[in-house]
Amino acid sequence: DQQVKQNSPSLSVQEGRISILNCDYTNSMFDYFLWYKKYPAEGPTFLISISSIKDKNEDGRFTVFLNKSAKHLSLHIVPSQPGDSAVYFCAASGRAGTASKLTFGTGTRLQVTL
Amino acid sequence: GAGVSQTPSNKVTEKGKYVELRCDPISGHTALYWYRQSLGQGPEFLIYFQGTGAADDSGLPNDRFFAVRPEGSVSTLKIQRTERGDSAVYLCASSLRGGKDTQYFGPGTRLTVL
Numbered sequence: 001d002q003q004v005k006q007n008s009p010s011l012s013v014q015e016g017r018i019s020i021l022n023c024d025y026t027n028s029m030f031d032y033f034l035w036y037k038k039y040p041a042e043g044p045t046f047l048i049s050i051s052s053i054k055d056k057n058e059d060g061r062f063t064v065f066l067n068k069s070a071k072h073l074s075l076h077i078v079p080s081q082p083g084d085s086a087v088y089f090c091a092a093s094g095r096a097g098t099a100s101k102l103t104f105g106t107g108t109r110l111q112v113t114l
Numbered sequence: 115g116a117g118v119s120q121t122p123s124n125k126v127t128e129k130g131k132y133v134e135l136r137c138d139p140i141s142g143h144t145a146l147y148w149y150r151q152s153l154g155q156g157p158e159f160l161i162y163f164q165g166t167g168a169a170d171d172s173g174l175p176n177d178r179f180f181a182v183r184p185e186g187s188v189s190t191l192k193i194q195r196t197e198r199g200d201s202a203v204y205l206c207a208s209s210l211r212g213g214k215d216t217q218y219f220g221p222g223t224r225l226t227v228l
Contacts, residue, residue: 036219043219089156100212101162102217103159104157104158106155
């Protein structure tokens with residue numbers, strides 16, 4: 001039972017354009033959502049997060065949008081740069097005792113082309 | 115400063131053998147996590163330590179898997195009677211206090227069971 005789903009295994013975007021990565025979740029107890037970026041042979045690196053009390057969080061070129069009614073979040077990267085090429089994982093956690101336990105999606109490989 | 119480190123980076127073993135994987139968290143981080151990432155999947159939660167104690171071990175797949183953190187810093191993940199299905203990248207992460215604090219990941223140990 002995949003509680004966090006990333007339905008697009010890969011995405012190719014031209015440099016300078018917007019990259020939009022999508023994520024859906026099924027567990028209504030999730031209240032905190034994160035995006036991690038992973039380069040080959042490295043561990044995931046935290047990128048940006050959003051609490052369920054917000055619908056948008058922005059950090060430089062990265063913006064995460066949360067639609068709670070649709071149980072959907074998206075990561076926007078604008079403008080996309082070649083160094084953004086990596087695998088992006090969406091993750092979620094719940095309240096109280098499950099706050100520390102991250103549930104990850106299967107990842108989306110982003111390739112930013114010149 | 116130093117990030118999370120994991121040793122060895124690669125481990126090849128034979129079915130039925132015992133292995134130990136080590137994690138050195140970021141200094142001062144009280145929370146430590148183990149995840150497992152199989153090919154094509156996202157990281158999957160195994161266990162979470164707060165200090166020396168396992169606060170949540172709900173992700174350990176069976177009793178062949180065991181983890182310790184005797185002094186509240188370094189942790190060892192132990193796998194007995196390894197099986198081919200245990201082959202994966204084992205990731206360790208740490209955070210300052212647990213809860214929703216950002217989890218910082220190490221580079222992982224790639225375990226291959228022949």
